[in-house]
Amino acid sequence: MSSVTLNNIVKRFGNFTAVHRSSLEIAEGAFVTLLGPSGCGKTTNLRMIAGLLDPTEGEILIGGKRVNDVPIHKRNLGLVFQNYALFPHKTVADNVAFGLKYRDVPSSEIPRRVEKALELVQLPHVAHRYPKELSGGQQQRIALARAIVIEPDVLLLDEPLSALDANLREDMRVELKRIQERIGVTTIFVTHDQSEALAMSDEIVVMSEGRVEQVGAPEEVYNTPASEFVANFLGASNIMDARCTKAGAHVTVEAPIFGKLDIPADKAPLIETEGPAKLVVRAEKLLLSTSEAPEGVVSVPATVETVDYQGQAVRYFVRAGDTQLQAINMIDGHPFAEGTNVNIHLRPQDCAALPGQ
Amino acid sequence: MSVEAREARQPWILLSPALTAVALLLFVPLIFIVIYSFWLRTATGADQVGFYLDNWQEALTDPFYRDILLNTLKIAAITTAVCAVMGYPAAYFIARSKGNKAILLLLLMLPFWISYIIRTMSWINILGVSGAFNSTLMALGIISEPIQMLYNETTVILGLVHFLLPFMVLNVFVSLDGIDTNLEDAANSLGATRWQAFMQVTLPLSLPGLAAGGLLCFVLGAGTYITPMVLGGPTDAMFANLVFEAIITQLNWPLGSALSLMLLVVLGVLVLIYNRYLGMAQLMKGLG
Numbered sequence: 001m002s003s004v005t006l007n008n009i010v011k012r013f014g015n016f017t018a019v020h021r022s023s024l025e026i027a028e029g030a031f032v033t034l035l036g037p038s039g040c041g042k043t044t045n046l047r048m049i050a051g052l053l054d055p056t057e058g059e060i061l062i063g064g065k066r067v068n069d070v071p072i073h074k075r076n077l078g079l080v081f082q083n084y085a086l087f088p089h090k091t092v093a094d095n096v097a098f099g100l101k102y103r104d105v106p107s108s109e110i111p112r113r114v115e116k117a118l119e120l121v122q123l124p125h126v127a128h129r130y131p132k133e134l135s136g137g138q139q140q141r142i143a144l145a146r147a148i149v150i151e152p153d154v155l156l157l158d159e160p161l162s163a164l165d166a167n168l169r170e171d172m173r174v175e176l177k178r179i180q181e182r183i184g185v186t187t188i189f190v191t192h193d194q195s196e197a198l199a200m201s202d203e204i205v206v207m208s209e210g211r212v213e214q215v216g217a218p219e220e221v222y223n224t225p226a227s228e229f230v231a232n233f234l235g236a237s238n239i240m241d242a243r244c245t246k247a248g249a250h251v252t253v254e255a256p257i258f259g260k261l262d263i264p265a266d267k268a269p270l271i272e273t274e275g276p277a278k279l280v281v282r283a284e285k286l287l288l289s290t291s292e293a294p295e296g297v298v299s300v301p302a303t304v305e306t307v308d309y310q311g312q313a314v315r316y317f318v319r320a321g322d323t324q325l326q327a328i329n330m331i332d333g334h335p336f337a338e339g340t341n342v343n344i345h346l347r348p349q350d351c352a353a354l355p356g357q
Numbered sequence: 358m359s360v361e362a363r364e365a366r367q368p369w370i371l372l373s374p375a376l377t378a379v380a381l382l383l384f385v386p387l388i389f390i391v392i393y394s395f396w397l398r399t400a401t402g403a404d405q406v407g408f409y410l411d412n413w414q415e416a417l418t419d420p421f422y423r424d425i426l427l428n429t430l431k432i433a434a435i436t437t438a439v440c441a442v443m444g445y446p447a448a449y450f451i452a453r454s455k456g457n458k459a460i461l462l463l464l465l466m467l468p469f470w471i472s473y474i475i476r477t478m479s480w481i482n483i484l485g486v487s488g489a490f491n492s493t494l495m496a497l498g499i500i501s502e503p504i505q506m507l508y509n510e511t512t513v514i515l516g517l518v519h520f521l522l523p524f525m526v527l528n529v530f531v532s533l534d535g536i537d538t539n540l541e542d543a544a545n546s547l548g549a550t551r552w553q554a555f556m557q558v559t560l561p562l563s564l565p566g567l568a569a570g571g572l573l574c575f576v577l578g579a580g581t582y583i584t585p586m587v588l589g590g591p592t593d594a595m596f597a598n599l600v601f602e603a604i605i606t607q608l609n610w611p612l613g614s615a616l617s618l619m620l621l622v623v624l625g626v627l628v629l630i631y632n633r634y635l636g637m638a639q640l641m642k643g644l645g
Contacts, residue, residue, distance in 0.1 A: 050542075050546060052545075071545075071550075072542075073548050073549055073550050074548075077546055078546070079546035079547075081539045081542075081543065083537065085537060085540050085542070087540060087543075087544075087558055089558075089561050089562055098544065098549075098557075099547030099548050101548075102547065102548030102549055102553070146543075146547070147546075147547075150547060150548065156546075
């Protein structure tokens with residue numbers, strides 16, 4: 001188990017800069033997710049930590065030691081790929097034992113270690129099968145067993161769940177987290193799936209176009225996005241041009257439609273002065289109702305334009321004046337029909353604000 | 358007609374031109390060859406129709422034919438081994454190169470645009486007494502007399518390697534190209550050096566391609582008569598030269614037929630052994 005530090009890392013491929021200068025501290029034993037759309041540099045970062053790519057500038061430290069010049073096979077890392085990358089010509093047991101052969105593990109000890117690893121991923125009975133005889137989910141468990149049996153200092157997971165079916169993905173998510181907590185290994189997880197990131201991480205690093213947009217605990221990046229990109233990438237948000245009319249302990253933002261809103265300062269940590277601002281309202285914080293708003297809740301009349309029924313939740317597109325807003329509401333029974341006149345209820349403390357241009 | 362019946366018929370309709378060609382151009386002549394091999398060539402030069410085992414007896418018992426057959430298999434085996442050793446690294450390089458794979462493959466195919474005979478004869482201009490190699494050495498004053506380099510077993514193997522190397526490279530390339538590069542990365546991350554990862558993962562996974570390339574090189578090499586004719590000496594005849602000699606020179610079709618069937622059976626057995634252990638699917642993959 002080791003901490004991982006990226007110090008002023010830059011990665012360029014020819015003229016293209018895949019990762020702009022960035023630094024990152026990953027604590028020992030933490031589960032950190034690099035989250036972002038494809039091409040944001042998250043996998044490039046992972047591959048640099050793994051030793052599959054050399055950083056153009058900057059240094060990488062694992063457990064406080066600089067590893068830039070340490071080749072991949074000496075870094076003692078567990079690496080899990082999206083496509084499992086199991087050796088097709090070796091049995092499951094031989095796959096899992098592969099890394100042990102290059103370590104000072106007595107050969108009499110190997111079968112026991114393999115067995116233990118297979119038990120940890122709950123597949124003790126497949127040792128003599130070949131990878132192609134297993135389902136995708138089982139193959140990914142074996143890939144995980146192969147990576148952790150060597151007791152790596154850091155576990156690197158490159159979109160390990162993306163190739164699995166939706167249901168299996170959610171099960172594996174829980175399973176993966178359980179295993180990680182049990183062995184306590186520092187884990188760096190790369191994904192483009194925000195729900196995986198939110199569910200599993202101690203800390204999320206949101207990346208976009210080779211830059212780190214925000215680093216924080218899941219609740220933090222979700223509730224207090226540091227940029228418009230983060231607000232949009234994690235869940236659905238309504239972002240409106242607004243004006244900050246009072247900064248300080250309570251921030252007052254004046255937005256179209258909603259008027260003056262008092263936002264707690266911790267929901268607008270980046271706002272320092274009065275002036276242009278952006279109001280960020282999560283879609284699930286806009287509650288559609290036909291009744292009057294209770295005390296302290298802002299209410300705005302609107303018309304339902306589009307209804308996207310999803311079972312227990314509904315995504316509405318509503319129009320208030322000339323602004324279209326997105327609202328995701330949990331429902332019990334029937335959704336509002338298109339064309340219904342409703343009131344949008346919003347609690348000011350549920351809003352966040354960003355500095356505007 | 359039902360959809361299923363139509364779908365079941367479709368492959369046969371599409372295959373029928375090829376099947377017709379194979380039947381008319383391969384199987385029918387083969388049957389003639391089998392029949393010829395039992396005829397007898399008389400002293401007058403006329404063929405005696407009938408069922409005689411004389412040709413077969415001669416082909417199977419005369420040590421002359423046996424020795425040349427063994428020598429042919431030996432030359433084909435050496436050629437195959439040289440092609441494997443030279444072709445594998447080249448195929449690996451092409452499979453792992455980024456971007457310009459298509460150009461490299463085109464370069465590999467380029468020699469096929471020139472006739473195999475011309476390519477073989479070009480060695481005379483390189484290694485012959487007044488060829489490029491000797492002229493250069495003489496001009497540089499390193500030697501005073503031209504070295505006799507042509508017309509021996511080594512130049513026959515050289516010519517065969519020149520002819521067959523692209524087949525090996527293509528087959529190994531197809532095999533290597535289908536191997537997920539993540540596998541090597543995974544092996545490296547688990548502690549294997551690049552060489553260990555290659556030996557443990559890449560090489561075993563590419564063996565079917567190597568075997569397919571080897572089979573092609575061996576069969577084509579063992580069946581050739583042009584190369585030994587152009588680049589070999591009087592004692593370097595290969596088995597196909599005997600067939601050529603019997604049929605074209607001596608006009609002894611019955612004996613030539615028996616000899617060619619003998620070679621066909623020997624190579625056919627090798628193909629069957631290959632098929633038993635590795636399957637034809639890999640060979641088809643390599644040819645496609």
